[in-house]
Amino acid sequence: MSRLLRTSHILAWLFLTGASLAAILIASFYLYLRPGLPSVEQLTDIKLQTPLRVYSADNRLIAEFGEKRRAPITIEQIPTIQLHAYLAAEDSNFYQHMGVDFKGLLRAAIELVTTGHIQSGGSTITMQVAKNYFLSRDRTFIRKFNEILLAIQIERELDKNQILELYLNKIYLGNRAYGLQAAAQVYYNLDVNELSLAQMAMLAGLPKAPSAYNPLANPERALIRRNWILGRMKELGYITEDAYRLASAAPLTAEYNAPDTQVDADYVAEMARADMVQRFGEAAYSDGYSVTLTVNSANQQAATTALRHGLEAYDQRHGFRGPIGQIANPDRPVDELSRELGMYPRLEELYPAVVRTVSDENNQVELLARSLGPVTMSLDDMKWARRHRSENSTGPAPTKPSDVLAAGDVVYVTPKITDDTETVPATQVLLTQLPEVQGALISLNAKTGAIEALAGGYSFSQSKYNRATQATRQPGSSFKPFLYLSALERGLTPATVFNDAPIVFDDSEQETSWRPENSSGRFYGPTRLREALYKSRNLVSIRLLRDIGIPYTLDYIDTLGIPTNNMQRDLSLALGSGLLTPMDVARGFAVIANGGFDVQPYLVQEIRDSNNEVIYQAPSVILCESPCQLDDIPPSTSDAANIRVAHRLADERSVYILHSMLRDVVRRGTGRRALALGRTDIGGKTGTTNEQRDTWFSGFNYNVATTAWVGFDQPTPMGRGEYGGTTALPVWLEYMTTALDNSPSAMMPQPNGIVSVRIDPVTGERARPGQEGAIFELFKEEEAPAPLEPLSTTNGGSLDSNGGTPSSLPQELF
Template identity: 65%
Template sequence: MSRMIRFTRITAWLFLVGISLGAIVLSSFYLYLRPGLPAVEQLVDMRLQTPLRVYSSDNRLIAEFGEKRRAPITIEQIPTLQLHAFLAAEDARFYEHNGVDIKGLVRAAVELVSTGSIRSGGSTITMQVAKNYFLTRDRTFIRKFNEILLAFQIERELPKDQILELYLNKIYLGNRAYGIEAAAQVYYGKPVKELELAQMAMLAGLPKAPSAYNPLADPERALIRRNWILQRMNELGYISNTAYELASGAPVTARYHGAETELNADYVAEIARGEMVRRFGDEAYTDGYKVYLTVDSEKQKAANKAMKNGLQAYDQRHGYRGPIGQLEKDTLESGDLAESLSSFSTYPPLRPAVVTSLSNDKAEVYTQEFGMTEMPLETMAWARSYQNPDRRGPAPNKPSDVLAIGDVVYVEVINEPKAEVTGASENEPNEEAHEAATQDKVKVALSQLPEVQGALISLDAQNGGMLALSGGYSFQQSKYNRATQARRQPGSNFKPFLYLAALEKGRTPATLINDAPIVFDDASLETIWRPENSSGQFYGPTRLREALYRSRNLVSIRLLRSIGIDYTIDYLNQLKIDTSQIQKDLSLALGSGQLTPMEVARGFAVIANGGYDVKPYLIDRIEDSRGNIVYAAPSVIHCDENCAEIAQQTPTPDVGFPAIQVAPRLADERAIYILHSMLRDVIERGTGRRALALNRQDVGGKTGTTNEQRDAWFSGFNYSMATTVWVGFDQPSPMGRGEYGAVAALPIWLDYMEVALAGQPPSVMPRPNGIVTVKIDPETGERAAPGNTNAVFELFREENVPAQQTSDAIQSGEDGGTMLPQELF
């Protein structure tokens, strides 16, 4: 008996010593590790790695940049059933334990022994929060002990709901989706609040192993995991037996949904992305910034459509260049056409198709999306074979004149059926909708990917905000942004700046310049330069107004000579037009220098707004992940005098970015007003007459074409908006006879402006003081004598009104004759 008592005492003492030693060890670990644990307050302040999102001015998502897709939400925004699904899967006793669940650890051990695997896991949600936010994923005892200590600390300092919210926003759920809201979008294409019970359970099964239980990678395994979670929810009383049976019998409906952009504006998005990286470095991709641009979604859509249509129209005017590929007979007979077409890129609205049969009036072609489709002969009428920019082959009489079986070509759908089936949606059509959409054979039209390129820039003339921008046919085809990067000769699109310089130097719309041949001969030159008008004709003495709207080259050369090259270069610098790549000779009058389309558009915006400086900008404001505005574009105020003083006196607010930007006057408002009138005549009676289709009296503009039609331009504006369009090949080469600015560029500008100006009231520059209207003789440009029945009204600055006199200066004149070589070069 005494031995038993003695043994019991020894055992008790050993137990107490063991407990003491364990407590000492644990305390030592705690004292050793505690100083290195992060403060829980960091959880509240920590920025989740959220992608950069770019929006239009009317809140349409344009792009998302960053490796992690995340959309943080509050716990109040998450359905109770979704919360219960995660609790059933990960931590059913979450609201009962203090960070570490002993019962959960025991249950996990039992599961391991009985089934050979752990389904519910031993880590609590709080422990996972600690691991995900602060700790590494190293499988070490020290890391696990840190996790337990930190879990206790989190539980002491944060309420349960906040811990659960942090967990559901941080957890990785596969396919770049971080957080439950991003996962709902990735797998089901809708917010978490719209998910069905089976879908909620599927998401709840992902944290344990996002790759193994991913419904996209392994639907069968994911289904088993989902149904186990539904069973747990039923056992815990979260759902009824009926709900369990219905949900567990539901099919797997998950499929990948990329970032659902609402506006196609890749060139714009790339500019914004570059600016954000310049401002914030690599953190721009992870800190959850939202960038709101000046771009209007409807105008941008119009720009995209106008550019694609205009470039395709040019391309089809010059003929068919042949198929983009050819499938062998064995491939056609194998029936595996979809896989064969997958190697060919799609450039919406163009999609690849393979020709499978030909008849006298149509071709049968196969597309990945619609299967077998019809291509009627009339859709190939344009497809005369391309020979060179000026020549095409004969018109096709039957499909075999254009196509051969096995040809891979680009097509556009012309009668895509619209399915009207209950339960179908644009993002996730069901099988019934797809069947209805394809029961009538889709018809397509032959097309091809244009080789010609273009750019469109539309600016708010009053403040410089970019309203729309297109840098080419397709960003997928080429990321080269021609709107901002391509330096090209503007040709006659440059003439308004020359004429504005002349108006400020005292010339008037009534000034006569002789439109006569000019020859420049110099032994140092390989050839004699004989500048001509595009028509090849000469028209004699011509008023500047008419010379501008008819785009007379020889008048422009003589005008530049009369006002001086140095003066003109200085004036261009005054307008803040880049002259670094502008030639300092008389060829300047024909736009021989090089400017980007953006620079041309900016110059026209200065003209449009009455002569004030314009600094084009794209970003309207930037918000951080909490919705705080970290940058906002300053309001632009126009300034006529003492602008530097006004700028210095404008206080900078506490937010760290200026609230006001001063735009000083760069050109005389009276000269600008007269130029507006002259440029409206370009549309009313000159080379821009196609723009009369707008049926507006407030629009002016100028065409532009360079030698051999290598560049085609049109720039047009009203008082509120300036838009420039350029068309040409990336490697400058002739576009073909007749491809002038009015033919290649103006239709694109017109299609865009029809949308951009729709519903907008007329916007005309107010008439400034110091402008007078006088009747002149159109033949002489002089003030008309009383009773002159041919007299027309003309605008003048009051100090430049012509006198009533007779002059034969033109016939004897300083502006006629042959120029010396040094006057050109």
């Protein structure tokens, strides 16, 4: 045997021995690792981490919660050219290999030996699926071997399109974007089927290194990577030469696009988020739930805007508190000033700006505003800015810009808007300031309790505290309708007379006296309850509470569902000295508005899972007389198990009479500003506490009840002249102008057992036939005043049952 042949045999045996040892080693690895490998079946059951999305009742996006932005799609929804872009970038042999590209792995091994580190990786798309769904990102040989085994297993059990779809929904593409569709929205604000070829190639370049090739963080490297992918697509025959040339010459158009929320409703969004976490725990943020709320986007935006306008109006009435900061040398380059301005946050439409020059000669101020750039402001744009001295005092009106501002001052400005809502040149701004006063607005569907709009403060980014549901404040006179309803249920009538006269209560233990007064400081003598309510007479309310009893009143209010645990057990209760949240007050007025039925406010209308299946639907609400029979439920109700029965809490006749009394608050009392709506179906009540610390207006018709509150977070006097009718009612009015737009009049139907009787306006007793100045009043049939003897019947006419001639009956209650 020749020496060459002998050497060949030795080499052959060495190769076989090495191959055998390698096979044994691989088999040992497989037997060792195989029990720990997950089942491929799990891939079809895995829930992609998809954020929680919150929508309005009319399907407008309110908010998105979750660390990962993701929008799963099917492979049928992805354009073929986009698939080709990813194949060209990541795995051009994807449809040919068995899950592992051994040539690629060998190339990676050689790179490791020759350079000391892996450059290309050698992973196929299938191996990336195995890694992304099941394995850690540790760069170890054990993890790589697991990846190879699992990729082969995946290829045996799933077809190629399934694998590619899993890959394109899982990959991280930078800027919190997970999956292709989310990346298309983040970088281009487009759906995946709307992208250009250049944009498709750009997204295909991101999986290799989302940071290094990110078009926002590193546009130059991203452009090189994009054009390389386009070249690969041309080489593989996916695109033509002309398409390559046009796409590679296209400019970069990527920019960051935050979730495109369409409704300004941060307080509502936070309520929905908390509700979902309570239901589903941390999975709420990642399991792809979508929540539809009861709020309408137009109403919600109107509520947010109305509250901000009302708080700004109060704030400006009390003067300018001065700049929020100072920046030295404001004539420095714009870039330097902009960096310093970055220390001051933008809040809603309030932009921080530094004053660069002040010209009294031209009545103009030049500023640099964050996000707006160089802007100007005239004297007219700051005329409101009298110097704030106290809640009751301001300085003189400014006559020149330097009376208000100086170079280097940092102030808030807002873009100037014309009356026709078109923005004037963006360089013109108005002087503003962040209000210190706060407020809330809640609007409820009176029949169902659905929250139609809610605003919990001026700015959620400034303060997360939701005053609509968390602030417990004294309701003042806005509490009186509940007291008067309890009196009507006790047998009193709108014609019952109480003396509006001084009253003193001595506290022997404290050696003090309480001398309550009307807001005017005057006393008006005998007053009917109707007049006392619409004129908000405090002394009448105190005597009324004393007459019907504090225990009875608190028990009755409790039956209405109004919490009484923070209410006074003394006569100050009549003036609203207890503590209620704006939501509590709104709910109580909704009970009045709907005729006396129970109201349970709710926000979540529907919840869907990641498969778009409805997993929760708010119950339908049925108003049901007590005792409520199942036969009363309409047969048209499809799901009898998903019904909430709202039982009657108050006598409908008492509520109907109270409606009439509260409409008079608007017609001729403290709520007259609400007449601007031009409607006859509106009732309501103002409320103002001692020293104007809390101001309220709650108003309603038969369908909707809305409450507005304005005050400081730490109860502080708001100043002379600041009452419910001047601070809270304008907020309510601006909102209701939108909420009731084009809606027909909605008044409570008159129930049986109500009579209208002419009475003496002074005594409240039934008027004698022919009595001048008599007025009509409403009564429950059994409580109507007894007829009196006629004074005379000189006209010879017959008298009607109410003591007047048919031809002379007035049509109004007054």
